[in-house]
Amino acid sequence: MNIPYLPLQQLNARFTQADQQSFTDVQQSGRYIGGDKVLLFEERFAQYCGVKHTVSTGNGLDALTIILLADKQLGNLPENAKVLVPAHTYIATFLSIINAGMQPVPVDVTDMLLTVENLRSQTLKVDAIIAVDLYGKLVGDDVYAFAKAEQKPIYCDSAQSHGAQNSVGIRSGAIARASAFSFYPTKNLGALGDGGALTTMDDNLAAMARKMANYGRSSQFENDVKGVNSRLDPLQAAFLINRMPLLDEDNKRRIQIAKSYFEKIRHDHVVLPKAAFLSHNAMHVFPVFVNDRAHFQNYLAEKGIGTNVHYPVPAHQQKAFKELNDLSFPQTEYLHRTEVSLPCHPLLTEKEVLFIVDCINNY
Ligand SMILES: Cc1ncc(COP(=O)(O)O)c(C=O)c1O
Incomplete structure (x- = not known):
């Protein structure tokens, strides 16, 4: 037998017709940055996750970085914040903290994920926590309850957990203060290139993240904060809309x-x-x-x-x-x-x- 680890081409062949139509739609729309497809994907993904806001980004690393930058800009995290991170993760989680001008504080995991036991001794020393749903498995609800009791903002690297639900049916993306998704082609919801998004219930965080992801722009030629350029391509948004169902x-x-x-x-x-x-x-x-x-x-x-x-x-x-x-x-x-x-x-x-x-x- 020949059983590849992940037959990406076969998985994507299920969407060939829809994707070809998407390409035609985007090409004919004349709008190649932002636009209807991106807005529609954001709306559908927010609805799917059960959150108020999805802000799409160029990739998952940027989504995480932008969450941290936005909360720093809002005054919820200090400059050089210390951010607790599980040592068992993809390097992107660590890099997002560095990219946001902060310091990673790694802790070991229990089994495969962060638990309250891993957090306990470090929580007082850090300004925030990033939980990571590694392999698709949600970090336990007790970790979120503990962070809340300790009054530490907790974010989630949900790059691998699209669609997972916790014990009361809340989906990945709606559990942490803000969550970051990757739509890298190998993910459970994957694009045909790079893509990412952050989700949150918080209006201020969503608005600041959206600004941060678009050069810190408040209007076409005015920038009130130093942002980055990280946008989900409309073609990728359209491909993701095809795959969500x-x-x-x-x-x-x-x-x-x-x-x-x-x-x-x-x-x-x-x-x-x-x-x-x-x-x-x-x-x-x-x-x-x-x-x-x-x-x-x-x-x-x-x-x-x-x-x-x-x-x-x-x-x-x-x-x-x-x-x-x-x-x-x-x-x-x-x-x-x-x-x-x-x-x-x-x-x-x-x-x-x-x-x-x-x-x-x-x-
Ligand atoms: C756990 C985790 N965090 C972050 C990322 C970064 O996502 P991206 O490659 O879209 O930047 C990935 C995927 O590569 C990941 O698996």
């Missing part, structure tokens, strides 16, 4: 696949996530943990099964973050050393899932 169904299929893996994979050297991982999750990534990662990946590759790693080197061990290289986060380091992502996408057939399970069980 399938998101829930796609996520359901991802969860079914994850359940099959969870129930059927049995191997002493392949560690599965805990059962709790299966709920409140958009299942962007299904991770397993193996000490002999390269060997395991090669074995699966020989069987025709593509895998991935999210991620091999944590931010605090990267050259780019020399100032953090002396820190040690044992759980994060274990995850980075052993994680292997199995194929988990909506087009994977039952037969393919069973073949993957079989191969792993015979490893």
Whole structure:
């Protein structure tokens, strides 16, 4: 069998006709920045997430950075704010803090995500918190309750959790003070290029973020704050509008696949996530943990099964973050050393899932 980790072309082929129409619409509209498609996507995404505002951006990193810049501009965060971040994340979360002129304060995770236990000793020392819904799994509601009790603004890096719902049905995007999404092509809701958005219930934060994302402009030739240029392309907005109606169904299929893996994979050297991982999750990534990662990946590759790693080197061990290289986060380091992502996408057939399970069980 040939089972790629993520067959992007096949996934996007489901939208060929709609996308071709979108291209024609945008080309003929004569409006290539902003315009109806961008506004419509923002409206639909806000409605989907259950928030008042979506501000679209050029990518997910910018969405996170702009949230921090906007809250600094509003006086809700100080210059050089210290921002708590889970060490186990994609480097973009760390970079957003740097880009906003602030300082990342990494903490280790429990299992795979930030918990109250991880926060407790550091909360007094920081000005804000970024939770990360890594692999699509929502950070627990108790983390938000704790941040609220401590009166610390908490934001969410929701780049991997489009559509996930918490225990009372609130969707990713509507849980934190503001949340940042990426529409990078591999995401559960992915564009045909870069794209991002932030969501929030807060009118002032939304207005400031919108201004920040557009050069800090208050009118065509007036700028009251120093902003950036980060805009969602109308073509990408149109492609995202085409994909939104399938998101829930796609996520359901991802969860079914994850359940099959969870129930059927049995191997002493392949560690599965805990059962709790299966709920409140958009299942962007299904991770397993193996000490002999390269060997395991090669074995699966020989069987025709593509895998991935999210991620091999944590931010605090990267050259780019020399100032953090002396820190040690044992759980994060274990995850980075052993994680292997199995194929988990909506087009994977039952037969393919069973073949993957079989191969792993015979490893
Ligand atoms: C957890 C996380 N945060 C942030 C980002 C940044 O998104 P983008 O690549 O759209 O800038 C990504 C995706 O790449 C991500 O996975």
